[in-house]
Amino acid sequence: MVVDDHPMWRDGVSRDLDAAGFEVVATADGVQAAARRAAATSPDVVLMDMQLLDGNGAEATAAVLEVAPDAHVLVLSASSERDDVLEAVKAGASGYLVKSASSAELIDAVTATAAGQAVFTPGLAGLVLGEYRRMSTAPAPADGPALPTLTERETEVLRLVAKGLTARQIGTRLNLSHRTVENHVQSTLRKLQLANRVELARYAIEQGLD
Template sequence: MVVDDHPMWRDGVARDLDAAGFHVVATADGVAAARRRATATLPDVVLMDMHLPDGNGADATAQVLAGSPNSCILVLSASAERDDVLDAIKAGASGYLVKSASAEELFDAVRATAAGQAVFTPGLAGLVLGEYRRISAGPATAELDARPTLTDRETEVLRLVAKGLSAKQIATKLTLSHRTVENHVQATLRKLHLANRVELTRYAIEQGL
């Protein structure tokens, strides 16, 4: 589903996605319409603009996930402002792409989002991680102290997953086998009682890793 209040942009993106082999089940021009149509169509991926006539992309993200909790939200916005990025991620978005991205970058991002990966325009992942690292630098809480203990290697892999790297890219970067990286990811998912890479990314962000 494509959510954007500019008809020419919205329809153009939908046409490009259709032409590339994706199935666009709906489009919407605002928060209320996005909620209604997501609830009706249950899209796998929602491309979400941040500036809408009846609210913002963070509001729309929360509304869409309330009606279609298994949807993955990929923000596609002209804005790369810090507050917009952080608000979207806090509302449940899986990733954030700016509209200067090429068509192929968009298609790749949609595929990655559908596969459960977190996708960010270069530089934005660092912004998000840096903000949560700053927040987490305050006094430790009992909840943080009680979090599961990860090995140094698991923590290293988790940080790279949170930056949007694939298992193959992580394997190359750390000089490990693809299977070893996947084993670390699965072990971390089990320890943290998380379901997928998107939840791993959110965990890393929240913990300032």
């Protein structure tokens, strides 16, 4: 689903996604319309603008996830302001891309978002990681449960997941195959009892692994 208050931009992005093989199940221009159409269509990925007719992208993100909790929201906005980025992520957005991104970058980002990865325009990932670190400074209780033991390679992969790298980028960085990286990610998810890469990235940040 594509949510944007500019019809030409909304239609253009929809055409790009159609051409790349995605099915655009709905479009919307505001918070209320986005919630109604998400409830009706249960989209896998929602491309979300930050400036909408009747509110902002953070409000729309929260409204969409309330009626379609399995959706992944990727913000696509002209704004790269810190407050906009953090507000969107705190509302539940999986990633944030600025509109200066190319069509190829957008298609890659939608594909990664659908797979549960956190996608951010370079420069914005560090901003979000820093905020999560700030929010996660409370010390764990001394008598709390011991953290699961990860291998050195799993920890290395986890650190790169926290930086927002895709499995292919991690494979290139560590000289591993894409499949091997995926295996490490899945093993780590099982050990930590986490659902997806977004939760994995947040865990890594909380543990100071970024």
